Amino acid sequence: MIVHKIVPNISVDCVVFGFDFEKLNVLLVERELRDERSGEVKIRDHTLAGYHIFEDEDLDSAAARILKGLTGLDNIFLEQFGAYGQLDRVSAPRDKAWLDYINKGFADRIVTVGYLALIDNTKVTLRLKERNVSWFPVTMIKDMELAFDHKYLFYEALKSLQSKVKVEPIAFELLPDYFTLSQLQKLYEAVLGTSFDKRNFRKRVAQMHYVIPMKKKQQGVAHKPAQYYLFSREVYEKTRKRHISFII
Amino acid sequence: MIVHKIVPNISVDCVVFGFDFEKLNVLLVERELRDERSGEVKIRDHTLAGYHIFEDEDLDSAAARILKGLTGLDNIFLEQFGAYGQLDRVSAPRDKAWLDYINKGFADRIVTVGYLALIDNTKVTLRLKERNVSWFPVTMIKDMELAFDHKYLFYEALKSLQSKVKVEPIAFELLPDYFTLSQLQKLYEAVLGTSFDKRNFRKRVAQMHYVIPMKKKQQGVAHKPAQYYLFSREVYEKTRKRHISFII
DNA sequence: TCTGTTCGTGTACTTATTACACAAAGTTAA
DNA sequence: TTAACTTTGTGTAATAAGTACACGAACAGA
Numbered sequence: 001m002i003v004h005k006i007v008p009n010i011s012v013d014c015v016v017f018g019f020d021f022e023k024l025n026v027l028l029v030e031r032e033l034r035d036e037r038s039g040e041v042k043i044r045d046h047t048l049a050g051y052h053i054f055e056d057e058d059l060d061s062a063a064a065r066i067l068k069g070l071t072g073l074d075n076i077f078l079e080q081f082g083a084y085g086q087l088d089r090v091s092a093p094r095d096k097a098w099l100d101y102i103n104k105g106f107a108d109r110i111v112t113v114g115y116l117a118l119i120d121n122t123k124v125t126l127r128l129k130e131r132n133v134s135w136f137p138v139t140m141i142k143d144m145e146l147a148f149d150h151k152y153l154f155y156e157a158l159k160s161l162q163s164k165v166k167v168e169p170i171a172f173e174l175l176p177d178y179f180t181l182s183q184l185q186k187l188y189e190a191v192l193g194t195s196f197d198k199r200n201f202r203k204r205v206a207q208m209h210y211v212i213p214m215k216k217k218q219q220g221v222a223h224k225p226a227q228y229y230l231f232s233r234e235v236y237e238k239t240r241k242r243h244i245s246f247i248i
Numbered sequence: 249m250i251v252h253k254i255v256p257n258i259s260v261d262c263v264v265f266g267f268d269f270e271k272l273n274v275l276l277v278e279r280e281l282r283d284e285r286s287g288e289v290k291i292r293d294h295t296l297a298g299y300h301i302f303e304d305e306d307l308d309s310a311a312a313r314i315l316k317g318l319t320g321l322d323n324i325f326l327e328q329f330g331a332y333g334q335l336d337r338v339s340a341p342r343d344k345a346w347l348d349y350i351n352k353g354f355a356d357r358i359v360t361v362g363y364l365a366l367i368d369n370t371k372v373t374l375r376l377k378e379r380n381v382s383w384f385p386v387t388m389i390k391d392m393e394l395a396f397d398h399k400y401l402f403y404e405a406l407k408s409l410q411s412k413v414k415v416e417p418i419a420f421e422l423l424p425d426y427f428t429l430s431q432l433q434k435l436y437e438a439v440l441g442t443s444f445d446k447r448n449f450r451k452r453v454a455q456m457h458y459v460i461p462m463k464k465k466q467q468g469v470a471h472k473p474a475q476y477y478l479f480s481r482e483v484y485e486k487t488r489k490r491h492i493s494f495i496i
Numbered sequence: 497t498c499t500g501t502t503c504g505t506g507t508a509c510t511t512a513t514t515a516c517a518c519a520a521a522g523t524t525a526a
Numbered sequence: 527t528t529a530a531c532t533t534t535g536t537g538t539a540a541t542a543a544g545t546a547c548a549c550g551a552a553c554a555g556a
Contacts, residue, residue, distance in 0.1 A: 007257065010333075010359055055357065059333040083331040083361045085258075085307040109303065111258055111359075113331045167415070182534075199536070200514065207512085222523035223533035430503075447505070448545065455543085471502035472552035503552075512543070521534075526527105 004054035009107035012063045013050030013150065014078075015157035016070070016117040018124070019174040021183055023137050024190040025121075026154065027070065030132035031147055033101050043094050045145040048153060049133070052106065063115040070133055077118040077173040081160035085111040089149040098147070116157045116164075118173035138190075165191050169210065172231035178214055180226035181205060210236035252302035257355035260311045261298030261398065263329075263405035264318075264365040266372070267422040269431055271385050272438040273369075274402065275318065278380035279395055281349055291342050293393040296401060297381075300354065311363040318381055325366040325421040329408035333359040337397040346395070364405045364412075366421035386438075413439050417458065420479040426462055428474035429453060458484035 016027035028046035035042055049070050053062040060078065067076050090099065090110050099106055136144070141154055165171050171187055185201045205211050210232045218225035264275035281291035297318050301310040308326065315324050338347065338358050347354055384392070389402055413419050419435055433449045453459050458480045466473035 007357075009255065010258065053333065053359075056335065058335055059331060059359065080330055082328055083307060085301065085361075087304065087306055109255075111301075111307065111361075113333075113359075163415070167411070180534090197515075198534090199516085202535080203513085218522090218534095220523085221533080222531075224521035224535080226534060428503090445546070446503090447547080450504080451544085466503095466553095468554080469502080470500075470554040472504080474503060497556105499554100499556080501553085503550105505549090505551100507547095508545100510543100510545075512541100514539100514541075516538095518536090519534105520536100522532090524529105524531080526529080 004056060006052040006104070007055055008052065008105055009110050011050055011052045011110055011112045012059060012066065012115055013048040013112050013153055014063055014066055014115045014117050015048055015081075015154055016067065016119060017138075017161060017174065018119050018121040018135060019187050019190065020121050020135075021186060023139070024187075025135040026138050026141065027133060028136055028146075030134075031098065032132075033098055043098060045147055046136075046150075047147040048150045050112065059113050063117070067117055071119065071124050073119065073124060077170065079116050079164075081114045081116045081157050083111060083113045084149065084153065086149065092148070095148050112153075114153050114157060116160055118170060120174065120176055122176045162192055169208075169231065169236055175231075178216065178228040178230045180218065180228060182226060184211070184229070209239050252304060254300040254352070255303055256300065256353055257358050259298055259300045259358055259360040260307060260314065260363055261296040261360050261401055262311055262314055262326075262363045262365050263296055263402055264315065264367060265386075265409060265422060266367050266369040266383055267435050267438065268369055268383075269434060271387070272435075273383040274386050274389065275381060276384055276394070277318075278382075279346065280380075281346055291346060293395055294384075294398075295395040296398045298360065307361050311365070315365055319367065319372050321367065321372060325418065327364050327412075329362045329364045329405050331359060331361045332397065332401065334397065340396070343396050360401075362401050362405060364408055366418060368422065368424055370424045410440055417456075417479065417484055423479075426464065426476040426478045428466065428476060430474060432459070432477070457487050
């Protein structure tokens with residue numbers, strides 16, 4: 001087994017989003033510190049999925065490694081949303097206590113690179129419960145305690161997702177290979193926190209020639225079955241408008 | 249004088265853009281290494297404006313410090329465009345030789361945070377020649393030798409500028425407080441590498457109510473004098489469309 | 497006063513955006 | 527087998543935005 005040396009002052013943190021066809025969720029890891037003798041819980045809160053980078057890996061690989069460990073998945077959509085180096089980002093008392101406790105030789109001053117990860121919920125679910133990892137609706141985060149500056153990082157990631165989703169076809173990363181238009185609409189609504197008119201939304205999608213109806217329909221639903229669609233990256237690449245001209 | 253300790257494995261690099269009313273330029277620092285005895289030039293190329301961060305400053309401050317040193321200006325528009333941590337980004341022979349030469353205790357493996365800086369050319373020019381710093385047209389970069397991975401970083405910054413300029417009113421950071429519509433158009437054209445129809449461009453600008461005509465006109469030009477305009481951030485903030493709905 | 501230069505404007509056509517309501521196709525349960 | 531339930535899928539009319547395209551007006555300088 002190869003032992004990797006960590007870089008003590010550089011980490012990556014992944015904000016992992018998933019969509020359950022109802023709402024947008026984020027993956028968090030529970031953090032718990034108990035008093036050695038009394039067993040009393042001293043810290044119980046949540047953190048993003050993150051860790052230090054290794055000396056022999058680059059940033060993207062570090063993020064991919066962390067996600068692989070957490071979800072078992074490779075080839076997850078991963079994109080940076082920023083680097084964070086505030087002097088006090090790791091220095092709250094609870095966080096210092098935690099770092100003392102795990103005592104892995106991390107520095108006092110850690111710069112972290114934030115990664116946005118989008119995963120297709122239908123491909124995962126299983127391996128999560130092995131560890132104290134679970135999904136939380138993004139609307140719930142505001143009321144939660146998060147470690148370090150992770151609540152701030154989460155909102156940075158969400159903002160980044162919201163702007164990217166308007167301009168790149170990344171929403172499909174959150175959906176299975178085929179999906180209905182209602183699911184697509186719910187996804188956009190969940191990400192952007194708005195709602196759309198169904199007919200107008202579909203008119204728009206109809207202009208995206210890379211969202212292609214399949215022969216398949218829904219089965220076994222207690223209502224008119226919906227048509228399935230798929231996202232074609234090839235068609236996207238070929239037909240994407242070189243929108244050179246939407247100034248603000 | 250306070251001596252700051254540097255963080256040996258974290259730097260920031262600034263891609264500083266300026267606009268001279270004709271073309272888009274980028275600020276580069278000349279790097280020269282001569283043989284100690286013969287005086288023979290061993291390395292002569294250019295680098296971005298960058299340096300290691302200090303232990304007692306955050307990333308944004310480090311970038312601001314570097315720009316202040318180079319241009320004398322405070323309050324420059326500064327925004328991250330990414331973090332770069334490839335294992336080999338600093339290991340080309342010429343770059344190793346350089347790092348040996350300056351011998352400042354930098355690490356072999358440096359993660360850098362890229363900052364995009366936009367400056368109003370009319371406010372600077374002076375202090376540049378103090379140091380071996382000068383403007384280069386962005387179109388010339390492809391034919392230049394740049395240190396480390398700085399050519400790559402430059403193109404990353406350019407891409408980031410190109411996408412941001414379509415969606416945020418940051419172009420104005422590159423212009424003086426008042427400007428003509430032709431200057432604004434030339435700027436968009438220089439940044440995006442396209443050209444626009446004059447009438448259509450103006451129709452568009454007319455929808456941006458935060459671009460406001462002033463009483464002033466150009467003077468002393470050998471043609472019909474142009475109206476000056478200004479950018480109002482207040483009006484922008486008030487009237488900006490919450491464009492919740494431009495899916496791709 | 498003539499030349500050269502850049503400024504500033506309008507129209508006709510096509511394409512997108514918005515607001516809004518109801519029948520059709522399934523399942524389930526009586 | 528029928529009725530109730532639920533979600534799907536569709537169209538129109540009116541407004542706004544995007545595109546392609548050409549010429550007179552205002553100034554400096556010779």
